[in-house]
Amino acid sequence: MSLDQQTEQDTDLKDHAPESAQTQRAREKLRRYFDDLDKKITRQALEKKSVEIHRWIARHAHHRVVLRSKTISLFDENQNTAKQSLRIAKIAQTLGNNLDKD
Incomplete structure:
Protein backbone atom coordinates (compact mmCIF):
# COMPACT_ATOMS: atom_id res chain seq x y z
CA MET A 1 0.00 0.00 0.00
CA SER A 2 1.49 3.35 -1.00
CA LEU A 3 1.76 6.39 1.23
CA ASP A 4 -1.02 8.12 -0.75
CA GLN A 5 -3.40 5.19 -0.30
CA GLN A 6 -2.56 4.93 3.40
CA THR A 7 -3.15 8.67 3.88
CA GLU A 8 -6.48 8.53 2.05
CA GLN A 9 -7.52 5.50 4.07
CA ASP A 10 -6.57 7.20 7.35
CA THR A 11 -8.55 10.33 6.46
CA ASP A 12 -11.54 8.23 5.43
CA LEU A 13 -11.50 6.32 8.70
CA LYS A 14 -11.13 9.33 10.97
CA ASP A 15 -13.18 12.49 10.90
CA HIS A 16 -10.61 15.20 11.62
CA ALA A 17 -10.17 18.83 10.78
CA PRO A 18 -8.46 19.44 7.43
CA GLU A 19 -4.67 19.53 7.42
CA SER A 20 -2.95 22.85 7.69
CA ALA A 21 -0.88 24.17 4.80
CA GLN A 22 2.28 23.50 6.82
CA THR A 23 1.30 19.87 7.38
CA GLN A 24 0.47 19.45 3.70
CA ARG A 25 3.88 20.88 2.72
CA ALA A 26 5.63 18.58 5.19
CA ARG A 27 3.68 15.58 3.89
CA GLU A 28 4.57 16.46 0.28
CA LYS A 29 8.23 16.94 1.23
CA LEU A 30 8.27 13.50 2.87
CA ARG A 31 6.54 11.97 -0.15
CA ARG A 32 9.19 13.43 -2.49
CA TYR A 33 11.96 12.26 -0.15
CA PHE A 34 10.68 8.68 -0.08
CA ASP A 35 10.09 8.68 -3.83
CA ASP A 36 13.73 9.73 -4.32
CA LEU A 37 14.86 6.95 -1.98
CA ASP A 38 12.81 4.41 -3.91
CA LYS A 39 14.49 5.52 -7.14
CA LYS A 40 17.96 5.09 -5.59
CA ILE A 41 17.28 1.50 -4.51
CA THR A 42 18.13 -0.49 -7.62
CA ARG A 43 19.46 -3.98 -8.20
CA GLN A 44 22.86 -2.49 -9.11
CA ALA A 45 22.95 -0.37 -5.95
CA LEU A 46 22.10 -3.41 -3.82
CA GLU A 47 24.78 -5.52 -5.52
CA LYS A 48 27.34 -2.73 -5.03
CA LYS A 49 26.47 -2.46 -1.32
CA SER A 50 26.67 -6.25 -1.00
CA VAL A 51 30.20 -6.21 -2.45
CA GLU A 52 31.17 -3.38 -0.07
CA ILE A 53 29.87 -5.37 2.91
CA HIS A 54 31.77 -8.49 1.85
CA ARG A 55 34.97 -6.45 1.46
CA TRP A 56 34.49 -4.88 4.89
CA ILE A 57 34.01 -8.33 6.45
CA ALA A 58 37.15 -9.62 4.70
CA ARG A 59 39.16 -6.56 5.82
CA HIS A 60 38.16 -7.08 9.46
CA ALA A 61 38.42 -10.88 9.49
CA HIS A 62 41.50 -10.78 11.74
CA HIS A 63 39.35 -9.29 14.54
CA ARG A 64 36.89 -12.19 14.47
CA VAL A 65 36.77 -14.71 17.29
CA VAL A 66 36.86 -18.36 16.27
CA LEU A 67 33.78 -20.01 17.76
CA ARG A 68 34.39 -23.61 16.78
CA SER A 69 35.65 -24.44 20.26
CA LYS A 70 33.10 -22.32 22.13
CA THR A 71 29.44 -22.90 22.76
CA ILE A 72 26.95 -20.11 22.48
CA SER A 73 23.54 -19.97 24.06
CA LEU A 74 21.09 -17.15 24.25
CA PHE A 75 20.10 -17.86 27.85
CA ASP A 76 22.17 -19.80 30.33
CA GLU A 77 19.56 -19.94 33.11
CA ASN A 78 21.43 -17.22 35.06
CA GLN A 79 24.52 -19.34 35.56
CA ASN A 80 26.66 -16.32 34.67
CA THR A 81 24.79 -13.42 36.19
CA ALA A 82 26.08 -9.87 36.12
CA LYS A 83 27.52 -8.30 39.24
CA GLN A 84 24.93 -6.44 41.29
CA SER A 85 25.35 -2.67 41.12
CA LEU A 86 25.71 -0.59 44.28
CA ARG A 87 22.44 1.21 43.53
CA ILE A 88 20.50 -2.05 43.27
CA ALA A 89 22.20 -3.40 46.40
CA LYS A 90 21.07 -0.31 48.35
CA ASP A 102 6.58 -4.85 59.05
Missing part, protein backbone atom coordinates in the same frame (compact mmCIF):
# COMPACT_ATOMS: atom_id res chain seq x y z
CA ILE A 91 17.51 -0.63 47.05
CA ALA A 92 17.44 -4.33 47.98
CA GLN A 93 18.78 -3.54 51.44
CA THR A 94 16.16 -0.80 51.93
CA LEU A 95 13.40 -3.15 50.84
CA GLY A 96 14.71 -5.85 53.15
CA ASN A 97 14.79 -3.41 56.07
CA ASN A 98 11.23 -2.31 55.29
CA LEU A 99 10.04 -5.93 55.24
CA ASP A 100 11.79 -6.63 58.55
CA LYS A 101 10.01 -3.65 60.18
Whole structure:
Protein backbone atom coordinates (compact mmCIF):
# COMPACT_ATOMS: atom_id res chain seq x y z
CA MET A 1 0.00 0.00 0.00
CA SER A 2 1.49 3.35 -1.00
CA LEU A 3 1.76 6.39 1.23
CA ASP A 4 -1.02 8.12 -0.75
CA GLN A 5 -3.40 5.19 -0.30
CA GLN A 6 -2.56 4.93 3.40
CA THR A 7 -3.15 8.67 3.88
CA GLU A 8 -6.48 8.53 2.05
CA GLN A 9 -7.52 5.50 4.07
CA ASP A 10 -6.57 7.20 7.35
CA THR A 11 -8.55 10.33 6.46
CA ASP A 12 -11.54 8.23 5.43
CA LEU A 13 -11.50 6.32 8.70
CA LYS A 14 -11.13 9.33 10.97
CA ASP A 15 -13.18 12.49 10.90
CA HIS A 16 -10.61 15.20 11.62
CA ALA A 17 -10.17 18.83 10.78
CA PRO A 18 -8.46 19.44 7.43
CA GLU A 19 -4.67 19.53 7.42
CA SER A 20 -2.95 22.85 7.69
CA ALA A 21 -0.88 24.17 4.80
CA GLN A 22 2.28 23.50 6.82
CA THR A 23 1.30 19.87 7.38
CA GLN A 24 0.47 19.45 3.70
CA ARG A 25 3.88 20.88 2.72
CA ALA A 26 5.63 18.58 5.19
CA ARG A 27 3.68 15.58 3.89
CA GLU A 28 4.57 16.46 0.28
CA LYS A 29 8.23 16.94 1.23
CA LEU A 30 8.27 13.50 2.87
CA ARG A 31 6.54 11.97 -0.15
CA ARG A 32 9.19 13.43 -2.49
CA TYR A 33 11.96 12.26 -0.15
CA PHE A 34 10.68 8.68 -0.08
CA ASP A 35 10.09 8.68 -3.83
CA ASP A 36 13.73 9.73 -4.32
CA LEU A 37 14.86 6.95 -1.98
CA ASP A 38 12.81 4.41 -3.91
CA LYS A 39 14.49 5.52 -7.14
CA LYS A 40 17.96 5.09 -5.59
CA ILE A 41 17.28 1.50 -4.51
CA THR A 42 18.13 -0.49 -7.62
CA ARG A 43 19.46 -3.98 -8.20
CA GLN A 44 22.86 -2.49 -9.11
CA ALA A 45 22.95 -0.37 -5.95
CA LEU A 46 22.10 -3.41 -3.82
CA GLU A 47 24.78 -5.52 -5.52
CA LYS A 48 27.34 -2.73 -5.03
CA LYS A 49 26.47 -2.46 -1.32
CA SER A 50 26.67 -6.25 -1.00
CA VAL A 51 30.20 -6.21 -2.45
CA GLU A 52 31.17 -3.38 -0.07
CA ILE A 53 29.87 -5.37 2.91
CA HIS A 54 31.77 -8.49 1.85
CA ARG A 55 34.97 -6.45 1.46
CA TRP A 56 34.49 -4.88 4.89
CA ILE A 57 34.01 -8.33 6.45
CA ALA A 58 37.15 -9.62 4.70
CA ARG A 59 39.16 -6.56 5.82
CA HIS A 60 38.16 -7.08 9.46
CA ALA A 61 38.42 -10.88 9.49
CA HIS A 62 41.50 -10.78 11.74
CA HIS A 63 39.35 -9.29 14.54
CA ARG A 64 36.89 -12.19 14.47
CA VAL A 65 36.77 -14.71 17.29
CA VAL A 66 36.86 -18.36 16.27
CA LEU A 67 33.78 -20.01 17.76
CA ARG A 68 34.39 -23.61 16.78
CA SER A 69 35.65 -24.44 20.26
CA LYS A 70 33.10 -22.32 22.13
CA THR A 71 29.44 -22.90 22.76
CA ILE A 72 26.95 -20.11 22.48
CA SER A 73 23.54 -19.97 24.06
CA LEU A 74 21.09 -17.15 24.25
CA PHE A 75 20.10 -17.86 27.85
CA ASP A 76 22.17 -19.80 30.33
CA GLU A 77 19.56 -19.94 33.11
CA ASN A 78 21.43 -17.22 35.06
CA GLN A 79 24.52 -19.34 35.56
CA ASN A 80 26.66 -16.32 34.67
CA THR A 81 24.79 -13.42 36.19
CA ALA A 82 26.08 -9.87 36.12
CA LYS A 83 27.52 -8.30 39.24
CA GLN A 84 24.93 -6.44 41.29
CA SER A 85 25.35 -2.67 41.12
CA LEU A 86 25.71 -0.59 44.28
CA ARG A 87 22.44 1.21 43.53
CA ILE A 88 20.50 -2.05 43.27
CA ALA A 89 22.20 -3.40 46.40
CA LYS A 90 21.07 -0.31 48.35
CA ILE A 91 17.51 -0.63 47.05
CA ALA A 92 17.44 -4.33 47.98
CA GLN A 93 18.78 -3.54 51.44
CA THR A 94 16.16 -0.80 51.93
CA LEU A 95 13.40 -3.15 50.84
CA GLY A 96 14.71 -5.85 53.15
CA ASN A 97 14.79 -3.41 56.07
CA ASN A 98 11.23 -2.31 55.29
CA LEU A 99 10.04 -5.93 55.24
CA ASP A 100 11.79 -6.63 58.55
CA LYS A 101 10.01 -3.65 60.18
CA ASP A 102 6.58 -4.85 59.05
